[in-house]
Amino acid sequence: MPIVPAAPDAIRRAAQALVRGNIVAFPTDTVYGLGANALDPRAVAKVFAAKERPRFNPLIVHVPNLAEAAEYALINEPGRRLAGAFWPGPLTLVLKKRSTCGIADLVSAGLDTIALRVPAHKVAQELLAKAALPIAAPSANRSGRISPTTAEHVEAELGDLPAMILDGGPCPLGIESTVVSIVGQDPALLRSGAIPRESIERVLGVPLAAAKAAERGSSPGQLARHYAPNTPLRLDAISVAPDEALLAFGGDVPAGAPRVTLNLSPSANLEEAAAKLFAALRELDQARASAIAVMPIPGGGLGEAINDRLRRGANRG
Numbered sequence: 001m002p003i004v005p006a007a008p009d010a011i012r013r014a015a016q017a018l019v020r021g022n023i024v025a026f027p028t029d030t031v032y033g034l035g036a037n038a039l040d041p042r043a044v045a046k047v048f049a050a051k052e053r054p055r056f057n058p059l060i061v062h063v064p065n066l067a068e069a070a071e072y073a074l075i076n077e078p079g080r081r082l083a084g085a086f087w088p089g090p091l092t093l094v095l096k097k098r099s100t101c102g103i104a105d106l107v108s109a110g111l112d113t114i115a116l117r118v119p120a121h122k123v124a125q126e127l128l129a130k131a132a133l134p135i136a137a138p139s140a141n142r143s144g145r146i147s148p149t150t151a152e153h154v155e156a157e158l159g160d161l162p163a164m165i166l167d168g169g170p171c172p173l174g175i176e177s178t179v180v181s182i183v184g185q186d187p188a189l190l191r192s193g194a195i196p197r198e199s200i201e202r203v204l205g206v207p208l209a210a211a212k213a214a215e216r217g218s219s220p221g222q223l224a225r226h227y228a229p230n231t232p233l234r235l236d237a238i239s240v241a242p243d244e245a246l247l248a249f250g251g252d253v254p255a256g257a258p259r260v261t262l263n264l265s266p267s268a269n270l271e272e273a274a275a276k277l278f279a280a281l282r283e284l285d286q287a288r289a290s291a292i293a294v295m296p297i298p299g300g301g302l303g304e305a306i307n308d309r310l311r312r313g314a315n316r317g
């Protein structure tokens, strides 16, 4: 069994596994990642294979700090501002890659840009320090499925494909990083995430642009179908049928509550809801319900990322 508590010795062994070209799963502030040495194309290929991820979908590279990020990418003024405000933390910056950076081309799917982030999680930071490598790590789920927020979720998704699954307990934020491209003229939001759009716009002093079609194509976290449970999701439910499971939010739960109800946040707190979302979807997916009815969740702040994941999870296309 590859789940190992993230004690110092286990982190050291995980770092060695990365150095040897193997893949390991580890906790971050957002979700669990499936990591590989970003400098080693064969190691990176193992990540794509384990996830059955299309090769055109580029990976995020995790680095310990801004100084190291600057070795791999050109960091312009808005980039510096955002990094200063949010790193370490759940912000991924898409930047122009340095031609000398040594990161495997497969990581950015052949693009001349690279997505970098500095995770705010003790285990992730210790792993980066011990491995002394940039770590390419997408979320540790099979492609198109719900991101894992516990070590057990990773094992359910990937079994013993990772050499190790470092168990650091549930991820504190529970939803992926916000991805912002600062390559073009105007900073663009490529994926909503754990840092609300409003917070980023406050730091930039300008509204975030929508992702252009070309960027969307290169950021398939934006693909319509993603984050999907096997049970259909029925969104904005104000009533619930007896054979449905219910994903509730707030205190105003519809009557006739079914066999299985989980409440993302009885007090209607969006941070609590984001942290619980993926685990709740997994649990309700086990209920053999005809559908998962999801109560409306307000759209501002973290609600944008929560609704984005729900919408794409609901898309059966």
Ligand code: TXA
Residues within 6 Å of the ligand: 028, 030, 031, 032, 033, 034, 057, 058, 059, 060, 090, 092, 094, 108, 111, 113, 114, 115, 117, 137, 138, 139, 140, 175, 176, 177, 178, 179, 190, 191, 215, 218, 219, 220, 221, 222
């Ligand atoms: O919170 C997170 O970001 C987690 C943890 C493990 O760090 N990682 C994560 O990785 O969610 P992944 O691979 O599931 O999502 C990466 C997103 C995708 O939408 C991908 O298309 C986009 O980042 N991306 C990566 N490199 C890019 C690039 N060069 N240009 C545009 N989008 C890029």
Ligand code: MG
Residues within 6 Å of the ligand: 138, 139, 147, 221
């Ligand atoms: Mg993912």
